[in-house]
Amino acid sequence: MKRIVVPGELVTEERKKVGENVYVREGKIYSETLGIAESDSDFARVIPLQGRYMPKEGDTIVGLVGDESFAGYSIDINSFSPAFFRKEGVRKKLNKGNMVMAKITSVNEVNQVELDEIKPFLGGDLINTSPVKVPRIIGKNGSMLEVLTNGTGVQVVVGKNGRIWVKGSEQAVDLLREVIKKINDEAHLSNLTDRMKAYLDERADKKDLSEHPEEIFDNSSDEGYEERPRFGRGGFRGGPRREGGFRGGPRRDFGPRREGGFRSAPRRDFGPRRDFGSGPRREGGFNSAPRRDFGSGPRTFDRGESRAFRPRRPREEF
Known part of the structure; x- marks a missing residue:
């Protein structure tokens, strides 16, 4: 109900x-x-009945490629902020404005989204709808989506972010736009699938009867183009590391190492070490002279008595 x-x-x-x-x-x-x-x-x-798309991990979305950076691409997913897709392992360069299907792999606490399993579409067009109406467009167990594809003959891919990729004849795509608008306006009514099926049967003359290729994604690769991880195994850009010296050549053989000093010169012989004996060390100053006794009185300088040791004058009484 x-x-x-x-x-x-x-x-x-x-x-x-x-x-x-x-x-x-x-x-x-x-x-x-x-x-x-x-x-x-x-x-x-x-x-x-209304609301914006809130990204969730595992959602399949339809997006538009935005700006390219060194590490990846910015993807517009019809949400508060764009998602990010790392271009590690991509075999085809993506251009700004390309339509793609992707899967959300992670959403952090500040709604930063990362994508994976990205697939560029082969041509086609986009229809924008309210993300909260997507469940009605898909229908229970895909029943509404089946009615739309069979009734119009258009290839359809629905993203949970409210973007729908379509490909077919111009009049069939226009018919599909009209039906999707009716679904949005009548989403609160019951028996919606049966009423949309009857509506499409009345307009069967606009159905696209041409045969479309089964493949809807661009799986080709650009010759010589392969983005690798910047810091992968084996080398700076992930390639196999060449064996040998700094520039990959064979290591030079310098022969056996000579024994000796830093520059391989023979070590100089200074003779036996001098023996100072094992007697007790004499007490005294640096030169072993006896320490001078200055007495126990106050210390003075050459110009008179030291101020530090001058006796304090008695306090006068009034």
Whole structure:
């Protein structure tokens, strides 16, 4: 059963698996946002009527290639900030504006996103829609998406970020745009899949009947282009390290090392070490002379009595 709920409204009192945009309190499931409540035999969730895309690990997205840096590419994923894709192992250079499909591998606490498994599309066009309406466009077990592809003859790839890649004839793509707009406007109504199927059957004359190639991704590689890890195994750029000297040539043989000093000269012989005897050391100063006795009085300088040892004048009494 599907119905519109507001934040805090009860979705179901039954114990079920908790999906998106709902929370549990005292064993009951409530809505977190304004949207369409969906509850089946073992699952409950709420599909928001509006909102931006929040990246999640494991999501498949459709993005646009942005600026290229030394380490990788910036990818626009229709979110708060662009994602980043490292170009280690890429066999084809990506150009700004290319449409790609990728998988989100990590999202940190400040919503910095990293991508992997990137695949450039072969031509086609983009349709933008609200990310919160994507579940309705895909449908339960892909039922709505199957209706769209069979009813228009257009190749379709739906990203969870609200971007849809399409490829087909111009009139068929226009028909698909029209149907997607109807899905967005009527997402809160029931029996949406059946009504969209009937709508497409009435406009079968606009269907793209041409045969499309099964391959929709550009799997080619640029000749001689291969991005490697900057600090990989074997060499500075990951290649095998050449054996030998500094420039890769054979190591020069300098022959056996000569024994001796630093410059291999023979060590100079200074004779036996002098023996100073083993008697007791004489007490005294540096030159072993007896220490001079200055007495126990105050020390003075040559110009009179030292101020440091001058006796203090008695204090006068008034």
